[in-house]
Amino acid sequence: MPQYPPYERHVFICTNERPADNPRGSCKARGAEQVLQRFKDLVDQMKLKPKIRAQKCGCLDTCETGVSVVVYPEAVWYQRVAVADVDEIVQSHLVNGKPVERLRMHPMLPKDSGKVNPVGGA
Numbered sequence: 173m174p175q176y177p178p179y180e181r182h183v184f185i186c187t188n189e190r191p192a193d194n195p196r197g198s199c200k201a202r203g204a205e206q207v208l209q210r211f212k213d214l215v216d217q218m219k220l221k222p223k224i225r226a227q228k229c230g231c232l233d234t235c236e237t238g239v240s241v242v243v244y245p246e247a248v249w250y251q252r253v254a255v256a257d258v259d260e261i262v263q264s265h266l267v268n269g270k271p272v273e274r275l276r277m278h279p280m281l282p283k284d285s286g287k288v289n290p291v292g293g294a
């Protein structure tokens with residue numbers, strides 16, 4: 173019988189697409205599919221399953237600063253994520269529990285304690 177919640181960290185990568193002339197733009201047009209694939213490849217290569225899951229999602233409504241990524245349970249949002257940023261997010265945040273501040277969409281939220289919580293840690 174599966175245990176819930178099944179993941180220690182759950183990553184959602186917006187891959188929404190809009191017409192090219194849409195003023196908001198879209199994450200897909202900014203390389204979201206490549207970002208998603210890099211997350212998935214690293215989760216596989218680093219044998220992070222089943223503790224960590226990375227998956228695509230629809231529009232997160234932060235289109236202008238895409239590619240948009242959000243990590244739960246911390247609810248840390250990232251903006252303008254490029255393929256070159258994914259390794260750092262995986263190693264620093266997903267594995268070691270330390271969000272990548274330079275990519276965060278919001279400043280520290282009140283519920284953030286600053287506590288580092290490594291995956292699989294006590």
Ligand code: FES
Nearest residue numbers: 186199231232235
């Ligand atoms: S298109 Fe990605 S957040 Fe809206």
